[in-house]
Amino acid sequence: MKREISLIVRGMKVIHRVQPWLLVISIASGVFSSILPFITIYFSSLIINELSLPSRNFKHIMGLVVLTLVLNLVCRLIVNFLAQMFDTLQYVLGHKNQLDLADKGYQLDYADMDDTNIRQMREKLNRGRYYKGIVAIAFQLNTLTLNLFSVVISISLMIEMFMTKSIGTSRLDLLMNSPIAGILLIALLVISILYSIKINAISQKKQFEAMNESGPHFNYDRFYTYQLSTEYNAGKDVRLYGQRPLIENQINFHLSKILGFQRSVPEFGAKYGAIGSGIQVIVNVATYLFVGLKALLGAFGVGNIVLYTGAITQFGTGFTGVMQTLSNIKQNTNYLQWYFDFVDLPNRKESGTQPVDLETMKHGIIEFKNVSFKYPGSEHYSLENISIRFNVGERVAVVGKNGSGKTTFIKLLCRLYDPTEGEILLNGMNIKEYNYQEYLASFSVVFQDFNLFSFTLGENIAVSSEYDEEKAMDCANRAGLEKRMESFEDGLHTQLYNEISEEGVEISGGEAQKIAIARALYKDAPFIVLDEPTAALDPLAEADIYARLNRDLIQNKTAIYISHRLSSCCFCNQIAVFEQGRLIQHGTHKDLLEMEDGLYHELWNAQAQYYA
Template identity: 40%
Template sequence: MLNKFFGGIKDIWFCTKYFAKFAWKHLPIYYLYILMSVIISTAGPFVSIIGSKYLINEIVYEQNRNMNMIIFWVAFICIGTYIHVVGNKFANEKQNYCNDQFDRMLHMEISSNTMKMKFEYTENSEMLDSINKAGRAFEQTNLIQGLTDGIVGLLSNILVLAGVIYIVVKCSVWLIIPVLLSFVVNTYITMKTTKIKEQYFSEAMEMDRVVDYYIDELTTGEYAKDIRIYHSDDMIIDNQKKQSNGIYNLSKKSEMKIWNKDKAAVTTTEVCDIVVYIILGINTLTEKITVGDFSSLVQAILKFTEALNGISRGLLELKYTASVLKYYIDYIEQAEIDRKYEESKNAVVPNINNGVSIEFKNVSFKYPNTDVYILKNINTIIHSGEHLSIVGKNGAGKTTFIKLLCRLYEVTEGEILVNGVNINHIEYSKYLDLLSVVFQDYKLMAFSIKDNIDMGQNKYPDVENKINELCEIVEIDSWINSLKDKQNTNLYKMFDESGIEPSGGQAQKLAIVRALYKDSPIVVLDEPTAALDPIAEFEVYNNFDKLVGGKTAVYISHRLSSCRFCDRIIVFDGGTIIEDGSHDKLMENQKGFYYNMYNTQAKHYQN
């Protein structure tokens, strides 16, 4: 029991320290508003407790009545109450403003870290669960606001308790007994209700939830590759800032269970209050205390009870809040560890003035937490300016080869070299600048056509003209120009009711324009045409090959449309390279895999 208690205190301190640093870094004036809240919340109750005592005594006892003192105490209560109400409102509004800013910043931190974390985490169930828990921490606690409210309430109640004890004990120590009984019962019930909340949070983690588009759509594996290749995280964060106007609502499913527990607490409190009234009534009738004392002590006892229960409830709620907030902190700190690890590497800038050559040297790979090798002992060089076709059956390892090329995963064994430099020694963003990729599962986002192509890069002085030029080459310009807002037309209806739904062919061409727009020395097409018929696929590959020109181009397909116009073909099977050469050379081996695969496909088309 004590271990749990002190563990909870440790969690509260850990979370408070973390978010206190965050608040001080971004909005240090927040501490002034917190101090105001503590002072006002503490002083407020004593205005009524003290003022009512002297005011009632002045009114009730005629022999000592003094009109000036009556006016003074009325003014004291009115002005004090006004300052308390207005001051509280002012401090709360200022805190709410700061909390809104903090919420947006912390949401941005989750999104930014999710888009920049290692790609392998986007396919890791434990990390995805961690991201979900970090997001749910907002919903369950309001993060800094929830923590601050708990701490302010706790401090205020401790200070109020100290003052009220002094007032009550001066009258009768016996008044403390029913209050302490109420406190014990309420503490026990609060512990039970806190456990209900923790249990609900734990169960809710296992449920599928519809969450924010940016967190659960743009930051998942479906979009992660495009986001990294095109450095679009800043653009997405900017758009998220515009769209993020609020926070998630607190779940209400556990309210009934909590209310059933609270009824017992309310009953106990009421019984104890009756006992207090009886004791005070007897003391008043026997003239041990004045009527003013009676009024003051009733209020003091109520505040005493409220403060005790507030301290108990505050500690338990802070413990619960801290237990939830740890999910957020753990995720952010893990992302920070990964970032510092990347920064600690000695960045090398390879010389690419004479082209880019990429070598796979004894490369083997298996996915994290698995024992099966997807690629085994891969040795090949992609020469600068070469047009290379990578073919093989589905599951042969082609797409995994591209993931390693794009540095979405690190090799398990061996190394990948760019002009002789290990790619892990090259700054990550600089390495990605070398690649333009149209992935098999490419994604267009619910932004404008222009933003889907530019992806926040702003590479050219006149972005619209450059996009028009490329769209004309890819033969999609007539469709875009027919739209009312042209390049500024939004895709899909996620945020715009007038958004348009591009056809499969139109979407594919936009993805190709995006790759060409990036203007990287290496261009990769990873089976983006898999859903097309063979003739349409051949036309796309043929046109794309002309557009690429002298750049290095890599085509991935289980069909052989790209092979005839490529300089070299690599054939994958079972995670290894089994054949390597030009189309004509590979066709000379009539017992070879490529020869049989090519003729099998050609036979279907001829028939």
Template identity: 40%
Template sequence: MKEKKSKSINSLRYIHMLDRLIFPLIIVKSIVQVASNLAIVLVSTNLINQMENNVEKATILKVAMLGVLIIFALKVLGSFTNKYLVIRKNACDRNYNFKVGDKALEVDFPQLENRKVDELKQHIREDNNWGAGILSIYQAFESLVQNVVTVIGNLVVVLPFFLNKGIYKSSYLYLLVILFVVITVISVFINSKYLKTYVYKVMDQMSHNVKLFFFFLFDGAFDYKSGKDVRIYQAQSLIDSHVGKGELGYLKKQYSKLALASGIGSAVEGIGAALLTGGTYLTIALLASANSVIKIGSVIRYASCLSTLVKSLNKLTEDITSISKSLERQGSRMQFFDIEEVLEKGNETLELKADEEFAIEFKDVSFRYDPTQEYVLNHISVKIKKGDCTAIVGLNGSGKTTFIKLLCRLYDPTEGEILLNGVNIKKYRYEDYMKILSVVFQDFQLFSFGLGENIAGSQLFDEDRVKSCIQEAGLEERYSKMSKGMNTSLYRNLDEEGVEVSGGEAQKIAIARALYKQASLMILDEPTAALDPVAEYDIYTRLNEITKGRTTIFISHRLYSCKFCERIIVFQDGKIVEEGVHKELLERKGLYQDMWNTQVQYYMDAVMV
């Protein structure tokens, strides 16, 4: 309980820090709105009393005009405050969501692949399904403050009436007031305390048991990329067997519970409201009849204010439960913001000039993704110098991609160290180290932005440089068919006029992006995996020309790329088992030769081996 309370307070404090004016504005708005409502009641009932007392018409007119001016001023102030508040709340909501996105972009890569972080992302999604956004907190807080101010304001109006001992001329009037209070308390407790708590409990149970349903609904059914496979393999029945019978059946049962609880709550609230409204006017009428001094306008005033007071008390407990639950649901986002860095990041400046010599060395490096798992890399020692064109080859699962992840500082070695010019790469500023790398990953990602933006990685780019990279990557034929040129959007996620590119075309775009960066070290992880042998031969011929003089690392289990490389390193089971040039490795008759002999037939039609 203390932990939940602490998390809720932290959430509220963080949200307040986003915009320190919003909560004060909510309080001002609530005060103005309640004052406006009370002014209408007080002015109108006062006019009724004056007419009952036969006050001069001129005086009544003056009071009416003054009252209208006050009400008008309060309404104008309330409207202005509300409009201004809505603008700030929406801006703050966008800012809050941007912060979540920024945090996701800044989280260290190992955390993105961490199972607990993945569960946390799912938890955030589930909380959002129940309206856990920042606007829900503002809404709950606004309702809470307004009802608190309403209770206080109306209590100030009606309290003098009930404190007047002169109206209690009979003991049954005391009993009537007590009965009125008891009915109010019971109604508030049943509807707000019990039923609302039960509803939230059912919602929480649903949140953690319908992951498959929401995955299907949002990630599967509307994904046009998976839609092809669903239709070709008629997988609708397979999906229905997992989602329909189990999850939908569970959802139906839980929603029935919600409907029943909400229905009972509405019924209790309706009965309570009817009893309280009737009881309010009856109580005031009986008390007024016991004191003939009370005027008709006063009776209406006290009855109206008392009825409003009781309704606000009823809503007040609901608001407390709502804001508590909303803040609790923000806990998942607060946890996300608190994700710690796991990569060691130094502060040494790193600047490599184009003509500057450098060397990268893996010094007895071992790595495993989890302390409970086996090592993926075992005691790797290798040195790569400026200008080297190196191929890293091996069967699937041999550790090639993990080797690159360590080189790119996506992970830190479990044992050993990686040196750049004799300095552990952990000691350099992370941003500086990233600048020397240009990488085409095996599972690279293109964005649903313009072609030029994708290649440059920025909204601002050098068009001539982009065109040069397009040509070098062998994309000029596809580019010539793009009606908007560099402004052509890739895919249709954000632009209905966007173009779909094939796997091979996407890889060429990724290669063009790597070329555009002009980094000191270029890494190509399976750069031609989506290409046929003829296209692969063409792209490697281009890359051979492009990478001359550049420090380049190719990672591949398709060996034709190795013919262009000055050095080949062969991985097997996380270890380096062979090293040399193409001809030497063929003569050794080891793993490399076996892999080559298996693949060489696929290249016979493309080039004479």
């Protein structure tokens, strides 16, 4: 209980920070919504009592009718206004809450993004993003307030019903005036309410368990049903290889799993809901019998039948609503726990205090010293006992077969990951001691799996909405986009891809790679790292890019190339050859070629024989 209350209070603090008025509007809306039905119930009883009198006053009756209509109208207008405000503020809360989660995702260490447990946490939050967690608190507060006030008002009206006695002396009068009749009616109400609470609690638990168990299958179903069926890049393979039956088979499989998990909830509701409805009918009959007999015996006017039956009905509905809402609130703390577990994830990446100045990055030495690395959750070393050093300002090639650890080597250098063992030094100082953000800013990287987005060409190059157009154009031209730029009517303002705009331009893999290189050039960082920079380029474009890189693009920067095309190695100062996570050769192109029993010689000749 203490943990649950703590989570709810913390959730309310989040709401107050994001939307300060939402909690106030939620409570106010609940109060006025609870009052609305009692206006009709109370004034209807007064009107009926007045009509039942022999000396009825029609002027007074009309006054009551007008007052009822006016109060109803005013209260309904207030309720509608508050409901509109509540819906709007709750929508904004949900939107801002998703932005907060996205911001937390951006703040996480890159290594955490590769953690299966953290990805599963994010998936759990996605399942209840629109109706659970933080967003649900405001709605539940509104519902709880409405039902609580309904209970309080109902009880205040019902007290008179139990206290008022008839003046007769018959057995029926004595029975109805005794506490027994009232106790029996209350007992029926309590049984009905407790049954409803119990069934609701079990139903909520079943819903939570079903959603939790079927969650992974929902992810697969969404992927196959929505994403893969309309994915532009996947469309070619789906059609050429006739993959539709395979995809539909996967959809049917995961859908059957979802239905299997979810089936128990409606079956449970149908079975025990019917019993609950039967109990409610008995309660309603007992209520009308109790109130009708007391009115018949003269305990109160006939109009009070409407008042008291309405009050009892509202009490049953309100009390059941209170308990159901409390059950929902309790269940929602599971989602709140997921939310705060994610939000509270620590940023484990250490940030030093040593500034990274430009001179340090222009003149210095990078050294890997006995570096080994395992990916999170893996027991296998991706890199093992790597020791290598090179001068800042050199051109270094990193080569090897697939899976040999080349890209992992770059991720460690850029400090996306930290070594499991050993250390990486810059000018003799561990790179952990440098300011983390400043160190990251020192690298312009084009990874093999780089991403461009549905922004304009200029925004993709500059990674900003406001940028130096002359510099962006220069970087685009230097990366080999001169001719393609001529076909862009809007130049740098050309929208890439058509996910957002119908006028978006689709670009080839080679053009995308050139844009990624232009982006690296625009950043103008001291280190430039190119992971398979020409994989999507034709031979002429590849030769042109390497000529540009060697001649004027890199200039005095430190350049590191990862490539299966070993022609990039010819103009590098040194070459590092990796195999199965180990550095097995290290030297110049000439020196390594002379080692005829080495891997580099084998790789070079395997490619060269087709060009000789």
